[in-house]
Amino acid sequence: MRPIPIALRKQLAVDPYMAKCQYRGCGKQDVEWNHAILYCGRQLNTWYAIIPLCTYHHRGNFGTIWPEVKAWCELEAIKRSNREIEKDCPRVNWEQRKVYLEKITSK
Numbered sequence: 745m746r747p748i749p750i751a752l753r754k755q756l757a758v759d760p761y762m763a764k765c766q767y768r769g770c771g772k773q774d775v776e777w778n779h780a781i782l783y784c785g786r787q788l789n790t791w792y793a794i795i796p797l798c799t800y801h802h803r804g805n806f807g808t809i810w811p812e813v814k815a816w817c818e819l820e821a822i823k824r825s826n827r828e829i830e831k832d833c834p835r836v837n838w839e840q841r842k843v844y845l846e847k848i849t850s851k
């Protein structure tokens with residue numbers, strides 16, 4: 745796990761979006777912040793790449809994140825980025841990745 749910088753932590757702490765689990769309307773208050781985007785083998789530390797999840801959705805699969813939750817979080821982070829991710833991480837075709845994730849998470 746990559747630590748979240750203090751300045752980013754303060755920014756996220758005041759955001760109401762980060763106060764409850766966002767996975768498909770769960771809404772539980774016991775949140776952990778999940779790094780949803782991996783780029784060049786590292787977790788991306790930006791405001792849009794961190795998604796709040798409850799303990800069950802973040803560590804409910806014997807201590808790891810469920811595969812369907814991981815895919816959904818990555819899709820959510822791509823949507824939240826408002827194309828900013830294309831500037832931050834130019835080596836990935838994010839539009840193609842978004843279409844793929846929409847296809848596998850719609851089931």
